[in-house]
Amino acid sequence: MVLTTRKHGENDIILEVMTLDRGRHLGLVRGGRSRRHRPMLQPGNELDLTWKARLSDHLGQFQIEPHALRAGDLMTNSVGLTALQHLAFLLRLLPERHPYPKLYSALAVVLDHLESSDAAAALLIRFELELLRDLGVGLDLTSCAANGTQEDLVYVSPKSARAVSRQAGLPYHDKLLPLPSFLLDGQRQKGSELTWHDVTEGFELTGFFLNRHLMERNGEDSGTRDMLVGALEKRFRADFPWNFQ
Structure with missing residues (x-):
C-alpha cells in the first residue's frame, strides 16, 4: 500500500509503503517520475512489489506492478x-x-x-x-479498573488506560475520559x-x-x-x- 513518495534526483522517487510481511518499508523506484509510473505511485494504491538490495540495511530498489488503484477516488x-x-x-x-x-x-x-x-x-x-x-x-x-465489572462502562482512566464503570467513575467523572x-x-x-x-x-x-x-x-x-x-x-x-x- 502506497503511503508517500518523495523526489530523488531528476527521475527517481523514494517510495514509502505499508506491507504485510515487512511493515512500513522504503525503497527507490527508478524512473518513478515517469508518465508510466506516476499513476501507480499515488497514495492509497496497492502494488505488487519486489525489493532488492546488496545488504539488508540498504535502501534498496523496488520493482513495481499495479494491483488495486484506488487513489483517484480517494483524492477527489x-x-x-x-x-x-x-x-x-x-x-x-x-x-x-x-x-x-x-x-x-x-x-x-x-x-x-x-x-x-x-x-x-x-x-x-x-x-x-x-x-x-x-x-x-x-x-x-474489557472491564472496570475499579471493580472488575463488564457492565455500563462509560469512562477510561487517563492513568491506567483502562475502562471504568459509571458507578465507580461518577465521583471522578471530570478527571476521566469518555x-x-x-x-x-x-x-x-x-x-x-x-x-x-x-x-x-x-x-x-x-x-x-x-x-x-x-x-x-x-x-x-x-x-x-x-x-x-x-x-x-x-x-x-x-x-x-x-x-x-
Whole structure:
C-alpha cells in the first residue's frame, strides 16, 4: 500500500509503503517520475512489489506492478485526502520493517470505506486504537479498573488506560475520559445510529493517548488529524444534519 513518495534526483522517487510481511518499508523506484509510473505511485494504491538490495540495511530498489488503484477516488474528496495523510503520519510512528499484520489489514478496510461518513469515522478511531496497542499503550476496555465489572462502562482512566464503570467513575467523572459505546463489543444495538457526539468522544479518547505518546518521545503532531476531523464533521453535517440540531 502506497503511503508517500518523495523526489530523488531528476527521475527517481523514494517510495514509502505499508506491507504485510515487512511493515512500513522504503525503497527507490527508478524512473518513478515517469508518465508510466506516476499513476501507480499515488497514495492509497496497492502494488505488487519486489525489493532488492546488496545488504539488508540498504535502501534498496523496488520493482513495481499495479494491483488495486484506488487513489483517484480517494483524492477527489477532502475526507479521502486528509485520511491518507493522517494514516501515513500514524504509521510513521512505528519502526521500519517490522510486520504489523492487523494494522495492514485494517488499513485496507479503512481506505475501502471512506465514502461512508459514519463507517469511516468509526474505522479511523478503531485504527488509532489498534495503532496504540502496537505502540505499547493499548487501552483495556474489557472491564472496570475499579471493580472488575463488564457492565455500563462509560469512562477510561487517563492513568491506567483502562475502562471504568459509571458507578465507580461518577465521583471522578471530570478527571476521566469518555468511552463511547460503539468501541465496546456488543454494546451498541444493531441498527442504532452513530452520532457526531460519539465520534468526537472517540477521537478525544484516542487523541489523548496519541498526544501523550508523542510528548513522551518529543514528537510533534503533524496537524493532519485536525484536518481529518474537520473534513469528517463537514461530511457528517451534510449526510446527517439532524445530528447537529
